[in-house]
Amino acid sequence: MGCSSESTGADEMAVESRSGAAAAPLAAIPTFKYNLSDIRKSHYGCILADGEVYHRVGNANDFFTALGYTEKIRKSGLLLDEFLWERYNRNGAAKSEQCLQVQIAAYLHKHSANFRNAFGSAYQEMIGKCISDAIDNGDDHCLNCPRHPQFAC
Numbered sequence: 168m169g170c171s172s173e174s175t176g177a178d179e180m181a182v183e184s185r186s187g188a189a190a191a192p193l194a195a196i197p198t199f200k201y202n203l204s205d206i207r208k209s210h211y212g213c214i215l216a217d218g219e220v221y222h223r224v225g226n227a228n229d230f231f232t233a234l235g236y237t238e239k240i241r242k243s244g245l246l247l248d249e250f251l252w253e254r255y256n257r258n259g260a261a262k263s264e265q266c267l268q269v270q271i272a273a274y275l276h277k278h279s280a281n282f283r284n285a286f287g288s289a290y291q292e293m294i295g296k297c298i299s300d301a302i303d304n305g306d307d308h309c310l311n312c313p314r315h316p317q318f319a320c
Contacts, residue, residue: 195289199271222279233274235308295319
């Protein structure tokens with residue numbers, strides 16, 4: 168179960184903004200992919216970008232919680248893939264695919280020295296600079312997003 172940088176499969180999540188353009192300063196942070204569903208792949212359990220492994224996820228529940236998939240949602244019967252599709256990926260989703268990338272970056276900032284070394288400055292630059300047209304102050308996950316305007320300096 169090592170983390171190699173071989174090509175990725177369809178079971179992985181890779182997202183970018185709906186328009187295809189990343190907004191600065193998130194543009195300095197690459198689009199991350201992860202595989203936590205196909206144990207047969209050598210990069211199982213890894214978060215990578217551009218073929219480089221940045222982190223090996225030690226606790227999948229912690230990672231999915233960071234994406235907003237809470238125990239309450241789990242108990243409702245909504246599967247992880249359904250949740251990610253409904254919240255971030257489908258047309259008209261509550262949050263954008265770029266919001267998902269921000270949540271992955273926030274997780275990596277907390278858990279990965281590789282990420283902090285490579286993108287720590289870019290991450291700090293994005294804090295408080297949300298470009299989403301779907302800011303929801305009634306959504307705890309959105310309210311605690313590092314890009315939420317409440318965190319602006």
